[in-house]
Amino acid sequence: MGRMYLNIIHRADRGKARLDALKFMQDEVHRFGFKTTILLSYQGLSDDGAVQYSKEQADEYGDELGIHLQELNCEEFFEKHNTKETAFFMLPMEKKKAILTDMMERFFNCFGCFPSAVGAYILDAATITFLKEAYPQVRVCITNCFEEGINMFHGNNHSWALFSDGGPWGAYYPSKACHLVPAKDENDDIGIVGLPHLNRDMLMSIISRDDLFSSHPANLLRAKIADGDRCRYMYDFIDQWIKQTDYNECVYYSLFVSTPWVMENGSQFESTDVCSRSLYSQCIAYLKKKEEEGLVTAMTMSEFACHYRTNIKHGGAEINLWQDILCGSKRQIFWYCDPYMRVALDPNIGGTITDLRPYVGRIPVNIGSDTKLLWNGNYPFSISIEHRGGMWNGPYHTLVAGCNGHTAAIYDKRTRCNVSFDEKGCPVVEFLPVTLKLGGTFATVESRALFPGKGEIIFERHVTDIIGECDSIILTETHRGTYGTTEYQENMKGIKLKLYNKQNELCHSIIYNYETRQIITDEPGAAAVEIPRMNVRTELIPMDGADSGEIEEGCLFAPNYFLRISKKVKKGGKLTVCLKMTAL
Numbered sequence: 025m026g027r028m029y030l031n032i033i034h035r036a037d038r039g040k041a042r043l044d045a046l047k048f049m050q051d052e053v054h055r056f057g058f059k060t061t062i063l064l065s066y067q068g069l070s071d072d073g074a075v076q077y078s079k080e081q082a083d084e085y086g087d088e089l090g091i092h093l094q095e096l097n098c099e100e101f102f103e104k105h106n107t108k109e110t111a112f113f114m115l116p117m118e119k120k121k122a123i124l125t126d127m128m129e130r131f132f133n134c135f136g137c138f139p140s141a142v143g144a145y146i147l148d149a150a151t152i153t154f155l156k157e158a159y160p161q162v163r164v165c166i167t168n169c170f171e172e173g174i175n176m177f178h179g180n181n182h183s184w185a186l187f188s189d190g191g192p193w194g195a196y197y198p199s200k201a202c203h204l205v206p207a208k209d210e211n212d213d214i215g216i217v218g219l220p221h222l223n224r225d226m227l228m229s230i231i232s233r234d235d236l237f238s239s240h241p242a243n244l245l246r247a248k249i250a251d252g253d254r255c256r257y258m259y260d261f262i263d264q265w266i267k268q269t270d271y272n273e274c275v276y277y278s279l280f281v282s283t284p285w286v287m288e289n290g291s292q293f294e295s296t297d298v299c300s301r302s303l304y305s306q307c308i309a310y311l312k313k314k315e316e317e318g319l320v321t322a323m324t325m326s327e328f329a330c331h332y333r334t335n336i337k338h339g340g341a342e343i344n345l346w347q348d349i350l351c352g353s354k355r356q357i358f359w360y361c362d363p364y365m366r367v368a369l370d371p372n373i374g375g376t377i378t379d380l381r382p383y384v385g386r387i388p389v390n391i392g393s394d395t396k397l398l399w400n401g402n403y404p405f406s407i408s409i410e411h412r413g414g415m416w417n418g419p420y421h422t423l424v425a426g427c428n429g430h431t432a433a434i435y436d437k438r439t440r441c442n443v444s445f446d447e448k449g450c451p452v453v454e455f456l457p458v459t460l461k462l463g464g465t466f467a468t469v470e471s472r473a474l475f476p477g478k479g480e481i482i483f484e485r486h487v488t489d490i491i492g493e494c495d496s497i498i499l500t501e502t503h504r505g506t507y508g509t510t511e512y513q514e515n516m517k518g519i520k521l522k523l524y525n526k527q528n529e530l531c532h533s534i535i536y537n538y539e540t541r542q543i544i545t546d547e548p549g550a551a552a553v554e555i556p557r558m559n560v561r562t563e564l565i566p567m568d569g570a571d572s573g574e575i576e577e578g579c580l581f582a583p584n585y586f587l588r589i590s591k592k593v594k595k596g597g598k599l600t601v602c603l604k605m606t607a608l
């Protein structure tokens with residue numbers, strides 16, 4: 025269906041050891057006929073050897089040169105900018121502007137032009153807007169890391185303060201409202217193509233540390249999954265990303281290795297630079313093989329940005345159906361991202377939603393010491409099992425079935441799924457049927473999730489068989505949500521829960537106050553929640569009728585809210601519910 029586009033990116037820093045490591049990587053890439061993008065750091069722009077070598081590479085091989093907002097820890101920086109803060113994204117806006125201007129001018133003085141490619145770990149919307157207005161030549165930026173989940177922070181001794189959860193995993197047009205949100209149209213587009221720092225294992229992004237499992241070959245040494253310089257996972261990882269071209273027109277792949285990972289006595293984590301260099305060479309060779317097979321196209325960052333802007337329209341979706349390649353099990357995870365939401369569905373728990381970021385609210389997450397958010401650049405979630413309590417106390421969206429006082433949920437059943445597209449080109453996720461035990465009754469349910477866009481997911485629940493004591497069961501579409509950005513609770517007061525009758529008239533409401541109140545109505549038109557801090561309204565809307573609707577507030581120990589739509593069905597019957605998100 026599509027193609028995978030490869031960027032090979034290196035960072036040029038200061039010092040002979042780092043320059044020698046850069047030369048090794050550049051030579052390997054050129055040996056296989058690829059071009060690179062070299063991003064010079066502050067230290068790199070201050071190093072005559074790094075500057076001269078980068079010039080030579082650009083002249084001889086056509087490599088692209090740009091800047092990277094890392095490696096600020098040098099005397100030139102401290103003296104000029106009067107700060108010891110070396111995490112660029114944590115600085116106040118005026119300081120960010122001064123540093124960007126400084127680096128752009130240094131680059132111009134070195135190379136006679138301004139760069140069109142800029143790299144960083146986090147570039148928020150305010151910073152990108154300034155950069156694009158001051159330097160319209162900039163076409164493409166690395167805007168976020170896609171290092172998801174609290175395990176990454178905990179696993180780095182609670183010291184790697186890089187909080188940018190909730191953004192896209194691939195290439196996109198960043199919104200003027202928020203750098204983690206794809207633009208809806210040209211008017212919403214800041215004007216650059218946004219890229220992730222690296223590609224990640226999309227299952228590990230939910231259940232483990234995706235900073236260890238990525239498109240960075242040396243990270244596999246840190247993950248302890250390589251046997252010396254042998255690592256089957258590295259090849260499977262590349263293949264799994266190529267597999268995503270079955271579902272997407274454009275799949276972006278970033279191979280970005282900075283020099284400390286391949287230099288002698290560098291960051292090899294009890295391994296050696298020999299192993300690290302060997303893995304790097306194997307990775308380049310395998311990507312070359314895939315290029316020769318017609319599966320991969322290599323470009324510089326700016327070349328890719330031009331291709332993306334020419335061929336990819338605003339407002340589209342990217343999806344990812346990831347297989348467990350680490351353990352080789354049958355486990356999958358499905359991801360969907362468009363300008364209105366980012367969501368993950370886990371077949372291992374019946375197709376339950378495990379992570380949901382309602383982009384419709386378009387909440388700014390500009391960070392720095394002069395902002396209200398300070399360090400917290402995570403986009404807010406209404407569901408995140410990883411951050412909040414798992415399946416026991418955490419938020420999720422699932423289906424619960426009941427019969428004669430017995431209940432069971434699809435999250436207790438493992439299944440698998442496949443992805444297809446309807447006649448309008450909208451993704452459809454179909455899950456293999458699961459059988460639920462309800463006392464002496466066994467009910468088989470088949471689920472489908474349709475993604476028509478505009479902030480909607482339509483869930484179809486078909487009862488294909490009922491065996492036992494009952495000839496009918498009650499299906500309850502259940503949305504257990506919350507508000508948060510981290511693992512710690514936020515104040516839920518002021519959230520409004522609402523019930524509507526079948527004429528879509530408001531009939532009941534609750535203002536959240538941790539009192540565990542619960543209201544049920546017959547023949548509902550919708551059950552809804554309004555979360556002012558997310559600027560979002562979420563509704564469960566029955567598409568083919570329902571018997572009852574319900575709203576419920578949680579308690580302080582488990583600060584969730586519930587929306588439920590229920591319907592009694594017999595064999596062959598179904599419940600269809602639309603999960604709809606709109607801005608307040």
